[in-house]
Amino acid sequence: MARPHKILVVFGTRPEAIKLFPVVAALRADPRFVPVVCVSAQHRQMLDQVLEIAGIVPDHDLDLMRPDQTLDGLTAALLTELGKVMDAEKPDRVMVQGDTATAMAGALAAYYRKIPVDHVEAGLRSGNIYHPWPEEVNRKIIGSIASLHFAPTEVSAAALLAENVPEARVHVTGNTVIDALQWVTERIREAPELASGLAELERRFAGKRIIGVTTHRRENFGGGMEAIAEAIRQIAARDDVAVIFPVHLNPNVRKVMEAALGGLDNVALIEPLDYPHFARLLSLAEIMLTDSGGVQEEAPALGKPVLVMRETTERPEGVAAGTARLVGTETSVIVTELFTLLDDKAAYESMARAHNPFGDGQSARRIVELLANEIGCQA
């Protein structure tokens, strides 16, 4: 057999780690490939939570997170440090996922070395370069560099074709987040103690209707975060409701949420949950309220209505399927939409259908097979 191909897998944040660990596992299991994992550690604690549960020990850890890091400072450091790893490792190909600063800088550093880049979760587009910011431009940059584009859905594949990416380079694979969610669900089934850490909160809120919340988008910092906090305060004023809110470690999120919601009886502001515990929260929640990308994909898969606190979404599949609704960041709209779901059974039931437009749990396997075809090394 020809020598195995070295794939440098580059990531740095919690969602990239969640969506790439199934691919790393599939590459590791395949003798045609040698995956080398480089984490920028653009996130630290939230990345480490995923690495631990997924059993990944990075080959390179750049430890680049700085408190309240700026986009330009982070991007400059990423480009320089990722380039050094590429020079040392000389990979055959580089793999990035999604649209973070790490993914964009990883693609650019590879391009500067003429190393082919493979893009997982390619083709997501909102059509607005400031929503989400800076991710819409990050993924367009990666899209103009990538060799293989692994689009999660037909919608994302069509967006790439509309940008004149050659059809032969675009493959619909499903989103690897569904592989990750299925994997973690199975781990919890085998070992329920992996997700038992919410038991005390479950007792405290017994009989209440749980709303799960996450928020972190940069374009919502400032007024948007304050309006979201006020909506949560009004929602939690109802006696029949409890909010469980694992708060992102970004200080621009924490300071607003702690000031507005700390100490409220019906609100649990908690530390970021590891993936099994977040899966548990998804199953406990009656409704998810979020501005997250990944949660928009996971909630529909579990039949949980999700109200998306954004103006636009690059994941229209959940909205089309009826399980997600865009509610923006205006307090009154968030509260009205959420109360409608709580009080109108028909409205709730029309959204609460398990629907899986984002994948079937086989995406990582498909990606590895497509990579093998690309290098001319079929099984």
Ligand code: UD1
């Ligand atoms: C980043 C990504 C965003 C992704 C999000 C997922 C960019 C520009 N942004 O946003 O696309 O959706 O991650 O969560 O790539 N922090 C910690 N510990 C952690 C993580 C973050 O303390 O484990 C704090 C630090 O102060 C850090 C700040 O959060 O400076 C911001 O982190 P950063 O990665 O720049 O941005 P996010 O808002 O997390």
Ligand code: UDP
């Ligand atoms: N998540 C988690 N713990 C939490 C909150 C979220 O494990 O406390 C997971 C969630 O299941 C999803 C991912 O993190 O897979 C989403 O990450 P985030 O919202 O930070 O980023 P985005 O998806 O918006 O890029």
